[in-house]
Amino acid sequence: MLKRFTRTHTAIACAFALAALGAQVNANAQSAQTLTPITVQGADANALPAVAPGGQAATGAQLGILGNVDILDAPVSINSYTAELIQNQQARTLADVLQNDPSVRFTTNSGHMLEHFKIRGLDVNGPSVMLNGLYGIAPKGHIPTEFLERVEVLRGPSALLSGMSPDENIGGTVNLVTKRATAEPITTFTTSYSSDSYFQGHVDVGRRFGEEQRLGIRFNGAYGSGDTGVEDQKKQRRLGALVVDYQADNWGLKLDAYSSREKIENGSQGMYGLATTRRNVVGVGELVDVPDSDLNMFRGTHGTFEDEGFALRGDFKLNDNLNAYASVGASNSAGKGLMFGTRVIVTELDGTAAGYLYNVHTISRGRVAEVGLDGKFNTGSIAHNIKASASWLNHKEGTANNPLEGWPQNIYDPLDPPAFPGDPGVPDYSIDNILTSFALADTMDMADGKVLLTLGARLQRVKQKLQDYDESKLSPSVGIVVKPWGENSSLFANYMEGLSPGQTVPTGWGYVNEGETFKPLTSKQVEIGFKQRLGSFTHTVSAFQIDRPTLVDSADGLTMTEGGKQRLRGVEWNMFGQITPTLSVLGGLAFMDAKQRDTGLDSFGVPNWTANLGLDWATPVNGLNVGGRVVYTGKQWTDTANTLEMPSWHRFDLNARYATTVASTPVTFNLYVENVTGREYWSGLFSSGYLMPASPRTIRLAATFEF
Structure with a gap:
């Protein structure tokens, strides 16, 4: 215990020593570059924060109810x-994007049709991803990126900022910006190739119309199709996404609509149970190769997952100090075939195992609405920015499956099922939840911008219609940002709460209270930190x-009850930007x-140390960048x-791109190699006792033509 205590606090001390050193450097470096904060008013209140030097990250992000905030002004990470x-x-x-974040680790691999991951050691499931600030309408399967402008990651619980998601997301919030x-x-x-022989085309067209470019x-x-890096597996995927917006003087409208589909044919990687028991089959209990x-x-198996959704948002400038907005959205998702649950339980060190396979039919539906106000006023020398919102979300979900369980298998010489x-037929809905919330927050600007204090609370109501369950919870939060050394650095602290739906005691496990649903679970976070912008570098x-x-x-x-507690303590150091005019860093x-x-x-599935470091070098050869x-x-x-x-485990990736002109057309050629050395290792955990193998070496080639 003492050893662990010392290790934790040594890490904290080292991190903050680095921060303090950086603060002193910043205080003495008056020539450091100051990026102009993004200030947007009226109908254009959703204008994105600027891209940071290096192009890999932005200078700010959307903080739920608080709107777009510069990173140095945010009381969170x-x-x-x-x-x-x-x-x-x-x-x-x-998943490919979040591979850049040291606080994120995945609990599913490409063999699973959903993308589940952990932020700060806590589960965040695919259905809990936001799209343009709304839960319940993002794609539920492998989320495509071709229609995304930003992927925003907020680390830690955020009930005040974002509300409660349909599923678990206590570790953090991911918001997709189209x-x-x-x-x-x-x-x-863009035409692209991925090993072994997968080919894809992607078109991106955007125009503004009218004399004032309002529409x-x-x-x-x-669309893509071909063979993947898994032996004999084929994949097909398609995406269509349309955004229409209109910006008037005092109001604006934006409509998003998308449809995506992914089909897998002839199998997938496995999920391997080593320390688990199922249907009297006992895992080997040792780590195997x-x-x-x-x-x-x-x-011989196959699966298809389809998503479709839309969102409509209106922004209205009521006067110079008061704005309003209203949003509605909907989504439908359906998966059939090889979806999830497929696994093998390893029973002997030689790889002898029992196979478990499920033909699944899963459906989900989301309907959401939100309204809000953004007001500004002063009381003496204090400038107030008041945010108020009310939201309603209906989430429905149902799954049916037809199993094939326990056939003889070997993980080194697999047999076909x-x-x-x-x-299994069309499932009935087994989840029908209504989440209603009201939030109020006030960010107070004091001491000429040197102190930003945010106080707020969200009242969340959870109604589970199929469980005759109706509970409410008030979640207060506070955040503070202090800038004692000028605009290029800040100290921050927060107390945040997070809400997750009340868990239901599983049936068929022998509990006398099976089917009982508990109240919403409240997680609590305290955090302190330091942020700094040194010229073109931010950390x-x-x-x-x-x-x-x-x-x-x-x-x-015999009974499952409340009363357990998990405690997670951690230190993070995140960075992005340019460390020289030709060298960018991210990680x-x-x-x-x-x-x-x-x-x-210890909690399972939470490594003590994680690190991601990417470099991108603009070489002396004009247009050529290399990195890894x-x-x-x-x-x-x-x-x-x-x-x-x-x-x-560790993994190396390499990339190179070359921008040139071919027949008067700008073209960028791109090479990316993931897992360059082809290392094979256990990469993560889905749940207790179930391990996942790493993805094989993957080579991607692309050419992007700008017309």
């Missing part, structure tokens, strides 16, 4: 990844503690100490009992 980064890395899904027409016309076509239209369409990363465990189970150092309640078994094991380092308070054991990225994940426990430890 945030990052915003840009469309330029997405294109340069040829990131096709949200592209819209810019002042300059856009017409690009804008932006369309993104993509990882199977080949391109191994196909489920040949005897048959793919039949269609954030923060230390935090999150306390999260959990359900635990009673002493006799950071995170340390975590996660404990199960009721048992004293290293990703490191420390060792972690694979099960709640801390009996099996997964070793640390």
